[in-house]
Amino acid sequence: MALVGKKAPHFTAGAVINGEEIVENFSLDQYIGKKHVILFFYPKDFTFVCPTEIHAFQEKLAGFEKRNTVVIGCSTDTEETHLAWLNTSKDHGGIQGVTFPIIADAAKVISMNFGVLGGEYAYNNDTKTWSFNGVPIAFRGTFLIDKEGIVRHESINDFPLGRNIDEYLRLLDAQLHVEQYGEVCPANWEEGEAAMKATNEGVAEYFSKN
Known part of the structure; x- marks a missing residue:
């Protein structure tokens, strides 16, 4: 479980x-x-x-x-x-x-x-x-x-x-970003890249820029 x-x-x-x-x-x-x-x-x-x-x-x-x-x-x-x-x-x-x-x-x-x-x-x-x-x-x-x-x-x-130890640093960065900004982290996200709001508008905005 x-x-x-x-x-x-x-x-x-x-x-x-x-x-x-x-x-x-x-x-x-x-x-x-x-x-x-x-x-x-x-x-x-x-x-x-x-x-x-x-x-x-x-x-x-x-x-x-x-x-x-x-x-x-x-x-x-x-x-x-x-x-x-x-x-x-x-x-x-x-x-x-x-x-x-x-x-x-x-x-x-x-x-x-x-x-x-x-x-x-x-x-x-x-x-x-x-x-x-x-x-x-x-x-x-x-x-x-x-x-x-x-x-x-x-x-x-x-x-x-x-x-892969670097992957745990990346996941840790994502968790810290979520805690600090309340945004969610998309696929392959790395520190310094754009995250997004957990709304339909947030998803649309993210894809319009990427």
Whole structure:
């Protein structure tokens, strides 16, 4: 079920912040009323596509911060595994130098609540046992959450499909424009281009100029 237009699921979990410090009770609540959030899920530490995405977010981090937005990663690995990966150099497949928070979802409940877990649990009443169907790691889910904690965008990629980080900056610009001006953003809109009023007259005016 889509989360767009709804409150982002609440959670409290362990995380690594500033690339070096483990904290026990990390929550999105600290950003309510203060910052927008880009929360992205990735499958596993010490893999292949994942470090390319994480480094790409880090390279664009100043752009997100300029837009009063925090970037947060999450996978089903533990805090200790995150920290080990953060202490591994880039040329050895690590993510050393990454400074944004990375959440540990070892219990997999955050991924489940955000709808990105790559499978589901099933209970067999006959054998009284649980099983898991699928892959017990997160898909590449990305969520734009506004300052009120409302999800404004979500996208989910399969495991082999890396993200385009610039697209999230574009979507963030669009969300900020909507919030500031009350206009809607047409296809392929980018910051600095004309948006339009959500009326028939607004659509007609937009097409007359484009």
